[in-house]
Amino acid sequence: xxxxxxxxxxxxxxxxxxxxxxxxxxxxxxxxxxxxxxxxxxxxxxxxxxxxxxxxxxxxxxxxxxxxxxxxxxxxxxxxxxxxxxxxxxxxxxxxxxxxxxxxxxxxxxxxxxxxxxxxxxxxxxxxxxxxxxxxxxxxxxxxxxxxxxxxxxxxxxxxxxxxxxxxxxxxxxxxxxxxxxxxxxxxxxxxxxxxxxxxxxxxxxxxxxxxxxxxxxxxxxxxxxxxxxxxxxxxxxxxxxxxxxxxxxxxxxxxxxxxxxxxxxxxxxxxxxxxxxxxxxxxxxxxxxxxxxxxxxxxxxxxxxxxxxxxxxxxxxxxxxxxxxxxxxxxxxxxxxxxxxxxxxxxxxxxxxxxxxxxxxxxxxxxxxxxxxxxxxxxxxxxxxxxxxxxxxxxxxxxxxxxxxxxxxxxxxxxxxxxxxxxxxxxxxx
Numbered sequence: 001x002x003x004x005x006x007x008x009x010x011x012x013x014x015x016x017x018x019x020x021x022x023x024x025x026x027x028x029x030x031x032x033x034x035x036x037x038x039x040x041x042x043x044x045x046x047x048x049x050x051x052x053x054x055x056x057x058x059x060x061x062x063x064x065x066x067x068x069x070x071x072x073x074x075x076x077x078x079x080x081x082x083x084x085x086x087x088x089x090x091x092x093x094x095x096x097x098x099x100x101x102x103x104x105x106x107x108x109x110x111x112x113x114x115x116x117x118x119x120x121x122x123x124x125x126x127x128x129x130x131x132x133x134x135x136x137x138x139x140x141x142x143x144x145x146x147x148x149x150x151x152x153x154x155x156x157x158x159x160x161x162x163x164x165x166x167x168x169x170x171x172x173x174x175x176x177x178x179x180x181x182x183x184x185x186x187x188x189x190x191x192x193x194x195x196x197x198x199x200x201x202x203x204x205x206x207x208x209x210x211x212x213x214x215x216x217x218x219x220x221x222x223x224x225x226x227x228x229x230x231x232x233x234x235x236x237x238x239x240x241x242x243x244x245x246x247x248x249x250x251x252x253x254x255x256x257x258x259x260x261x262x263x264x265x266x267x268x269x270x271x272x273x274x275x276x277x278x279x280x281x282x283x284x285x286x287x288x289x290x291x292x293x294x295x296x297x298x299x300x301x302x303x304x305x306x307x308x309x310x311x312x313x314x315x316x317x318x319x320x321x322x323x324x325x326x327x328x329x330x331x332x333x334x335x336x337x338x339x340x341x342x343x344x345x346x347x348x349x350x351x352x353x354x355x356x357x358x359x360x361x362x363x364x365x366x367x368x369x370x371x372x373x374x375x376x377x378x379x380x381x382x383x384x385x386x387x388x389x390x391x392x393x394x395x396x397x398x399x400x401x402x403x404x405x406x407x408x409x410x411x412x413x414x415x416x417x418x419x420x421x422x423x424x425x426x427x428x429x430x431x
Contacts, residue, residue: 001314007321009112009321010112010321023097027074027077030089030092031087032045034087034090048084048087051081058076091194100198100204103178105313106175110168113321117165121165125158128155146352151425159428160232167228168229174218175219177204177206177218178204184300220295236277237274237275237277250340251334252269253272253330253335254330254334283316356411356417357389358371359371361375361403379392390409
């Protein structure tokens with residue numbers, strides 16, 4: 001991933017240094033396990049552990065000749081260990097090292113993503129509670145529907161992010177697997193205790209039945225869960241983009257001192273973080289689709305998955321990590337404009353209470369169909385005559401036959417819409 005979208009913590013996880021360090025850990029733990037079984041001298045393991053070094057530049061240099069990354073890695077390591085290096089990689093295949101090391105990297109990455117998701121949830125919780133009872137226009141199809149509160153809007157985001165947290169935890173468990181089972185998974189040249197030992201040391205579980213590789217449905221789940229998380233962030237970002245439109249102006253991204261919105265128009269304050277997040281979410285969905293294509297491989301394995309994974313696993317992790325950090329910045333500094341929310345509520349006057357009036361007529365004994373027709377006529381009259389729905393109802397004799405002026409007025413009240421907000425917040429935040 002380009003530097004622009006890369007944070008140092010996640011970059012470290014996917015660095016060549018960390019990847020080769022994890023691969024070396026696998027090799028040393030395997031030798032250690034074999035020494036416990038008596039097939040490798042114990043003193044050899046100590047020498048290897050002391051002398052083995054990672055030299056990324058040398059590994060890359062060797063690969064130019066041998067055209068094989070694991071052989072290049074092993075050759076470079078053995079150059080630092082001396083003759084004792086011959087006890088590395090006994091009975092193992094390249095994917096034993098690669099897949100187990102990748103499992104360890106994925107664990108590191110998933111934990112970072114989980115940590116940033118938790119931070120975002122805390123911000124959303126605070127924002128929801130702050131604006132718990134702040135009225136805002138609810139919109140369906142982009143059109144005024146009924147009033148809601150800005151706190152409820154944010155609480156919905158919070159709940160979705162908490163579900164993302166659950167999915168990321170599931171992804172963490174799903175990819176926390178390794179294998180030391182040889183060329184086609186039969187352990188023909190390995191004691192099963194080696195795999196058990198290595199996986200325990202790497203904080204992984206052994207794959208129950210592996211081929212030459214860990215089955216790729218695990219990696220597909222990981223990337224799918226990242227795409228889900230990205231889509232949830234996109235939902236929040238998309239809403240903020242709409243709320244920041246000049247015609248709405250109910251909320252706005254933070255705009256820092258010295259920031260400029262346009263090279264041509266000095267007045268511009270654009271929702272650039274939100275738009276950035278929406279664009280990157282598309283990238284994550286593309287990675288998820290490719291990961292599903294990697295599940296079906298020829299027989300015990302081909303390498304058609306390998307090239308895409310070298311890009312996708314680091315990049316998807318880096319991108320979502322970046323998105324999570326960006327959304328923390330956005331939401332912790334979000335400008336909220338309750339006065340504009342009220343202005344927008346007033347634009348359609350009280351026609352937004354048509355549903356409440358409909359139910360009041362039903363309570364008086366009308367059929368729902370008849371009540372709907374009466375209120376729709378009054379609502380359209382209010383719109384065309386530029387009067388309130390209350391006024392339109394008061395001049396409609398068919399409605400006045402069932403509802404008094406006091407009842408009509410009572411139903412055209414925003415507070416009546418929020419009587420269960422406390423209940424919703426209590427079950428959401430365990431208040």
